[in-house]
Amino acid sequence: MARKDVIDGKRNEEGIASVLPLLKQRFGERFQTGQSFREQHSHTTTYLPSQLPDGVVFVENSEDVREVVRLCAEHRVPIVPFGTGSSLEGQVNAPFGGISVDFSRMNKILSVNAEDLDCTVEPGVTREDLNTYLRDTGLFFPIDPGANASLGGMTATRASGTNAVRYGTMKDNVLALTVVTADGEEIRTAHRARKSSAGYDLTRLFVGSEGTLGVITSVTLRLQGIPAKISGGVCAFPTLEDACNAVIMTIQMGIPVARIELLDEMQIRACNAYSKLSYAEQPTLFVEFHGTEETVALQAAQFGEIAAEFGGGPFAYTANAEERNQLWKARHNAYWASRALAPELAALSTDVCVPISRLAECVAATQADIQENGFLAPIVGHAGDGNFHVLLLFNDKDAADVERAEAFLERLNGRALAMEGTCTGEHGIGQGKIGYLRQELGSALPAMRAIKAGLDPHDIFNPGKIFRL
Amino acid sequence: MARKDVIDGKRNEEGIASVLPLLKQRFGERFQTGQSFREQHSHTTTYLPSQLPDGVVFVENSEDVREVVRLCAEHRVPIVPFGTGSSLEGQVNAPFGGISVDFSRMNKILSVNAEDLDCTVEPGVTREDLNTYLRDTGLFFPIDPGANASLGGMTATRASGTNAVRYGTMKDNVLALTVVTADGEEIRTAHRARKSSAGYDLTRLFVGSEGTLGVITSVTLRLQGIPAKISGGVCAFPTLEDACNAVIMTIQMGIPVARIELLDEMQIRACNAYSKLSYAEQPTLFVEFHGTEETVALQAAQFGEIAAEFGGGPFAYTANAEERNQLWKARHNAYWASRALAPELAALSTDVCVPISRLAECVAATQADIQENGFLAPIVGHAGDGNFHVLLLFNDKDAADVERAEAFLERLNGRALAMEGTCTGEHGIGQGKIGYLRQELGSALPAMRAIKAGLDPHDIFNPGKIFRL
Structure with a gap:
């Protein structure tokens, strides 16, 4: 499981001690070693514990990056690139210490x-x-x-x-x-x-x-x-399987939906509370179509028929930009809405992805697992890709709760892999899924390691991520 | 240029001598060392001289492949995979000798x-x-x-x-x-x-x-x-630039053409002669649309308007499957049609690809080059991708003609690279474009070589292709 794969690395203290003054000399105020900078650059929306870099350099151009890499390479000091810190699997942690390279000023x-x-x-x-x-x-x-x-x-x-x-x-x-x-x-x-x-x-x-x-x-x-016409809407279903089956048929029929997002009952409840909405607390699809006036109307009609076939609907459809924005704002706030269900708990956001034909089965089994175990864990998914997220709320101060959360992750990933899916559709491996990558593509790890060794012989680029060397 | 990058490698005679009897012992009649088998497996539609493997093994399953690789790896003998032999840049040549692995029986x-x-x-x-x-x-x-x-x-x-x-x-x-x-x-x-x-x-x-x-x-x-409806058609233009500009606008407007193929005057002449057709000998686009009855008609109408704007047309449009098949058969036979222009000459099929905005300029300059030099060299292109082919007919027995052909290739690739394009949109590097890859992505070659060294430390997999080690 996740936490046991987090490497608490052996730091190259000598190299780090040598490189810090050199970076200070070269970058002046653009190199920071204060605690708050270091904390900010290891803290993300991940549930994994922070591992601080030793300093943060604010690069402004490619020459800056080359200099940082040359200095760090010479002294065998890790480099951890940092964008906005929105990664979810510990990608910006610095398990071996080293230098966080902040790109916020390389924004041209x-x-x-x-x-x-x-x-x-x-x-x-x-x-x-x-x-x-x-x-x-x-x-x-x-x-x-x-x-x-x-x-x-x-x-x-x-x-x-x-x-x-x-x-x-x-x-x-x-x-x-x-x-x-x-x-x-x-x-x-x-x-x-x-x-x-x-x-x-x-x-x-x-x-x-x-x-x-x-x-x-x-x-x-x-x-x-930008499409000439965008329209979208919301459609509730009696069960999660019905909603998934409507997605599967939409994809199989080749309807070019631009977005088709699944929210389960708990997620709808969270969004209603957080965004002051009043959707029915049922499994729901948020859908969007891009095209011309004619094609968008046609696609929406086709989708409405499919939804009805699986007991869904009525499909509330709108081409009004403001209504659409409200809809997608609620969807985008799903993470914060879910966290607001229990602000005192930690949140573990995870994702898996399965072949579309297995989506209903995988989501339903996962929801049953959540219910059996009494978890607070809304499900939200990019259902058209067979990709869904669980935001598991748990008490990270309680060892038993951590263990239950880890066991849940183990089951979720096992389920996705058994269905020829992947342990991550979009969050990446980072630290949190090193063990699951091994389960998923173990035979390919020697090839990945050979590539890593070829391109980064001294393991200075974001060490301790994706796999153990 | 191409030919000077063809490596005539140093053969590992000892390894080859050791591995041949082992392969014979293991594969019996499925391992062949006769001249005709060896010639057939190095001969492709390329203009590059053949370099024969020492034997051909007909694999039937993955275990066969593993055994061939293990034996060849142990004896440091090259392995050259062989599909149908339709590659164009010498990909199946065996410059260091070795074993051709024929996949025709792995066809399940x-x-x-x-x-x-x-x-x-x-x-x-x-x-x-x-x-x-x-x-x-x-x-x-x-x-x-x-x-x-x-x-x-x-x-x-x-x-x-x-x-x-x-x-x-x-x-x-x-x-x-x-x-x-x-x-x-x-x-x-x-x-x-x-x-x-x-x-x-x-x-x-x-x-x-x-x-x-x-x-x-x-x-x-x-x-x-399979699309519910397929339709297609042919549209002639006054000049090559007009045809290219119609393509550019079609792509920029986001019309989802399924195919949009450019044939220049010489190519049309060749196709007319070879396929017994009577298209006007003008720069011509062959177009196809995939969709529903409605969307296909809409796209065809939009395309017709664009064509007219650039002086093209009338756009002869058909949803008749037989007519469409005739059209695409003529397009697919373009290679043989071109060769039939001068069956006694060798044919050099090459491709480059540029950003779509530069297509008209690149194709027109290339046609002017062909005309100035009096080459027989039809142009045909996957114009919607900015990708086009030249089939240069030349006398490969005449050193001066070979030199002229090579100089043309040099200019063509230089032109594409100067336009932020690539030396190959789809044929690959093989042997023929090793020098152009160096021009195009020279800074990345060390990374490519590091990957090669990591995954194939003894250079047994198709050596002498893509780059020099």
């Missing part, structure tokens, strides 16, 4: 090629910043993990979110990267052509590598035209 | 999960075989590189083709692989979930690695529902 949008539907940004640009910037171009960047994450962090975690069902994940939307590698040089993984067969796909190797292979210094992204 | 469709829109196949299954098998399920596998290539080969080359503009390339359509690595063990890169953030994206690292990192033993593919 370097170019927008509207004609080619692409742009290049520094890693600290957040997805909301980018979309604000793009507004006048008629384009948008679709990937939406909920949090206003940085695009560098989203790349590193292979993030996705509510509209991956239509637009794919970061792996489908990153065209090219520049990355500083262990020798302190910056490499480019690709240029701007839509497709290429030129050599190894380093772009997709770095996407999802969680900072363990190099430090991303720019991201070239695909953009989408 | 292992499973089809219609509910999840996926299937798993052995690498020797061809795309046409798969689609024939799928016909009754209402599903199809969309990637269509023209040749009836094997799915293992298409994976290894990161192939795409006519409808990548709608459905993506192999990188977007391979969900998971099993691969035999250098230690002779089989690894699994992923399971069947639609998305995952679990560890390094080994799937996409092996897609496009051209057999240099391991031997693929099964491929799990995404499938698509």
Whole structure:
């Protein structure tokens, strides 16, 4: 289980002691070693205990990153990239100490090629910043993990979110990267052509590598035209299986939903309370369609028929932007709504993903598990991808409760893996899922370790994440 | 240029001499060392000279592959995987000798999960075989590189083709692989979930690695529902720029064309002669739409308007399956039609890909280059991706003509790279583009070599391809 895979590493005290004054000398006020900076840079929305870096450097450009990497490489000191701190599996912890590299000042949008539907940004640009910037171009960047994450962090975690069902994940939307590698040089993984067969796909190797292979210094992204028409709605179902079965049929029929989000009864109750709404406390789908006036209406009608077939509905459908925003705001606040169910408890946000045909079975079994054990644990999911989240509220000060939570995670992941699924659809492995990755892809770990050793021979890039060396 | 990057390697004569009798002993009649087998397995549609393997083993299952790899690894003998031999850049040549592994007998469709829109196949299954098998399920596998290539080969080359503009390339359509690595063990890169953030994206690292990192033993593919309605048509334009500009606007407006293929005047002339057709000898787009009755008609109308804006048309549009098949048959025969322009000459099929906004400029400059130099060299392109091919006919027995061909290639690739494009959209690097990959992604070559060294420490997997070690 999770916690036992968190490595409490052996620190290279000598290297760290040598590098701190060098960084101070080079970066002055942009290098901070105060407790509050260090705490802030290891604290995330994870349930895992914080492990503090020894200092935080605020980089402003690629040359800064190269210098940090060169100094840290020379002294064998870990480097932990930090975007906005919204990762969920301990990705920004520093189990071996070392230097947190904060990208909040590397937040320039370097170019927008509207004609080619692409742009290049520094890693600290957040997805909301980018979309604000793009507004006048008629384009948008679709990937939406909920949090206003940085695009560098989203790349590193292979993030996705509510509209991956239509637009794919970061792996489908990153065209090219520049990355500083262990020798302190910056490499480019690709240029701007839509497709290429030129050599190894380093772009997709770095996407999802969680900072363990190099430090991303720019991201070239695909953009989408803002749809002429967006509409959406809410549809309640008698049971969770019915809701899942409606999702499965929607996907199998090839209806190009832009979002199709599942919220179980407990999640609806939490959202009602938190966002002052009055949805029926039933398993519910939040749906969105992108297209033209005609196609959106057609898709909504088709979805309404499917919903009715599984006892759902009426499908309350709206093309009113304000109503839609309210809907998605409630969805985006699901995490905080759930935490408000029991503010005194710790929250463990986890995700698994299964083939769509197994979704109903996996979600229903998980809900039964939650009920049997009396957990407070709402379920919310990017159901169109077969991906769902459980936010388990537990008392992290009570060893027995921690043990019960860990046993639940073990069962949840075991269930997903038995269905040919994955232990994480979008949160990544970080520290929390090292054991589950081993269960899922154990045969491939030697290959992953060989790649890590080839690109990061001294294990300076985010050590202690994804797997044990 | 191409030929100077073809490595004529130092053979490990001792290892090869040791391994041949062991393979004979193990595989009997399934291991062949006769000249004709060896020639057939190095001969492809490439213009590069053949380099023969020392023997050919016909594998029938994953255990066979593991044994071949173990024997070859032990004796440091190269392994060159062979699908159908339709690669274009010398991928199946054996510059260091060694063993060709023929997958034609590993052609079982292992499973089809219609509910999840996926299937798993052995690498020797061809795309046409798969689609024939799928016909009754209402599903199809969309990637269509023209040749009836094997799915293992298409994976290894990161192939795409006519409808990548709608459905993506192999990188977007391979969900998971099993691969035999250098230690002779089989690894699994992923399971069947639609998305995952679990560890390094080994799937996409092996897609496009051209057999240099391991031997693929099964491929799990995404499938698509057969569209309710397919329609297509042909539209001639006054100039090549006009045709390209119509493509650019079609893509920028987000019209979801399923295919949009550019043929220049010379290609049309070749197709007319070869396929007994009578298209106007003008730059022409072949277009296809997938959807419902309504959406297909809408898209065709939108495209017709764009075409007219650039002086094209009339857009001859048909939903008649027979007419459509004739159209695409002519397109698929473009290679043979071009060769028939001068059957006595050698043919060099090359491809580059640029950002869509630069397509008109790149194609027009290339056509001008062809005309200035008096080449027989039709242009045909997957224009919606910014990807186009030149089939240069030249006399490979005449050193001056070879030199002129090589200089043309140099200019073509230089042009694409200067436009932030790539030296290959879909053919891969093989031997022919080693020098251009260096120009395109030189800074990333150390990282690629580190990965190669990590996964294939003794360089037994398809050595002499993609880059020089």
